[in-house]
Amino acid sequence: MNVFSKIIFTIFVIQMNSYAFAESSSTDEISKYRELLADGNPAELWEMRGEELWKKKIAPKNVSLEQCDLGKGAGVVKGAYVELPRYFSDVNKVMDLEQRLVYCRKTLQGLSHEQAVKVPFGSVGNSSDIEALVAYITSESRGMKMNVSNKHPLEKDSYEIGKRFFFYRAGTHDFSCATCHSANKKRIRLQELPNLLNKLDAQKTYTTWPAYRVSQGEVRSMQHRLSDCLRQQRFPEPVYASDSMTALIMFLAKNADGGVYDAPALKR
Amino acid sequence: MKKMLMGLLVSIIITGCATAAIKTDYGQTMLTLLKSEFISKGPATVERVLSQDEVQKICSKYPVERPEKMAALIQDSQMKTVKYPSDGIYIGDWKNGEKIAQNGRGFQSSDPLGGVNGGNCYACHNITKSEISYGNIGPSLYNYVKAHGSSEQVIKYTWAKIYNSQAYTDCSSMPRFGHSGILDEQQIKDVMALLLDPASPVNQ
Amino acid sequence: MNQSRRDILRMTSVLGLGLVGNLFGSLNVFGAEWMPKSFDAKNLADALKELGVDKYTVSSDVAVVSAEIAENGAVVPVSVSSVIPNTEYMAILVEKNPSPLSAAFNIPEGTEASVTTRVKMGGTSNVYAVVKADGKWFLASKEIKVTLGGCGG
Amino acid sequence: MADPMRIRAVLNGDKVEVKVLIRHDMETGLRKDQAGEIIPPHFIKTLIAQYEGKTVLDAVMGISVSKDPFLHFKFKGGVKGGKLNVTWVDNLGDTRTDSAIIS
8 A cells, every 4th residue: 555545544444433423423413412311301291191081070971981991991091001902892893092092982971973083183272182182191100011903804904904004015206114114223303213023123112102202292102103104205194093003003002012101201 | 085995995804804806995095095194285285295206116016126127127217307407507606505504494394385495305314514413314515516516427427326216216215306396407507516616515 | 660669670580699689579470570671782892792792701611502503503502511609690691682682591699500491593693602600601602503404395 | 369379398407399280370461262353461460479477589570571470489598397388479469378387
């Protein structure tokens, strides 16, 4: 190697090193940022409000949600979320948490469908009762293992439909869920993308939703997470708490089986 | 409609259990749900996502790998879609190219109809030294000219790659920017400049 | 609240003396008075002037603790702390924000001179901790980079 | 009506560690809504924390404190079972007081 190419080579090595360094120190600092934020999660405020709403009697029937059957019997909240979505014999279909909540608000509390799905996602000055209820209910499964059933044929169907949805490439940008979520260690900008086909990633992701999103100042549910993915995927808007979303959630939840539930969490 | 479908589903399963002959067509059920449970909003329409082209169909069915024949079919058919610049000029303004690379808007349900689309290149690629917030789904494009040169062949390849990525890589994650009408000819020229202009920060 | 009481409270807050507050007994339930001129100041120099910071020392006994990169400027965790004895007042200022002063704290005796909160940052900026101890002012700063979010925007 | 705060006060050695979470929009008055109208400012201006009547932290805040504010501080002199009150007042005169028992 002559002197000239040696110099070039050295410069190249230094540059590559500083590059690698810049990248790893950026991600280190971002992990530090997340750690600092984890201390004091505003989602707790949603959990508190959700618990009040769960127990609050409201018109027209003047009953609370305390008799709502989330799958483990009327009124059982503890551990309900880690077994959802699931088959419900009273409606003969598979429901996720939010679909079930809508059902309980309609049948138990007597709300119309419009009332029951009103403000599914909150915004400034327009907070969502649903997000608060979801925060409360999910918090009651913290520390438990994901244990989603696929024994019932309809549960299996829901999973398979969700799987087809996950791989469905369409629209102007040719995106599917899989475009961003089927390879390890990928990032969009600096945001890490979980590989939802990889057990550990799928568990880590599913068990940390819902979450307080610092970018939005709200607790966001799984339905919101999926809606926002679909928006960026250049897909039209899914109807809130619909069967297709339940199917997709079923696919993701089942892939996360065995993961220890740890939400509402806090995310960017 | 939905109820009917679910009813149908149930009956299929019941008969399926009995005869083990009829299997639920999950893909078809998914499409029916997509049609009935999604609402067009802004530039993101139900019709658009329901009308998959052949490429999208194959890539949905074979997300990871596909038979060689299909791969070749995709690449050949997509290469034929590439339209090179009408005036023979490939390189525009790298400063506009940088703006396009930074902009992630266009065709989302939250975007306006007829708005200016971005390329969102930084979402997946390292491009310039000054932007530290870049993704890694695609390869680094920093020092593009140093890595690839700037021969006519490279220029044409780069154009075609941006215009229709699947001309070279079947089922690439990269959108087919020209073919799908995301970026117009001038915008592609500007992105080309970002990669190939010696004055662009990519090559500094 | 009448003007004279407001003035007294403003004075106590500028002086930052818990003791003065105690002299007024029941008054201290109202806490520190909000200082419009300090909060409205449009640059760091003006904000410091309005806070009454005339002379100051850059001190390693004062610290701004945060991550060097914030994923989102809407919520940036910031701790300010001081090991200077008799620290009685601490303020957080974000230099490049439209109004740099973010928050200020009176630190009564017995309270540790270390407070953590979260601030909004319009973009990458120096964040300052301004501390008053024994009537003297001390400063420290740290640059915090604010990055973009994910795809689409 | 303002939502309740979440206050945690834990005795650790000779210091009480306090964490306060507040549900508040902390609107800057600089943002526009979807219709292009300025969203009026709405933010907490003052906050005071008192242990058995004695002030342990006294804060003033501007528009750049984050939405759903969080405060973390420590003070000496508290005992288990003692009561900590936190009160905030915002620019529209809305106010809220909540308390926590030191554990």
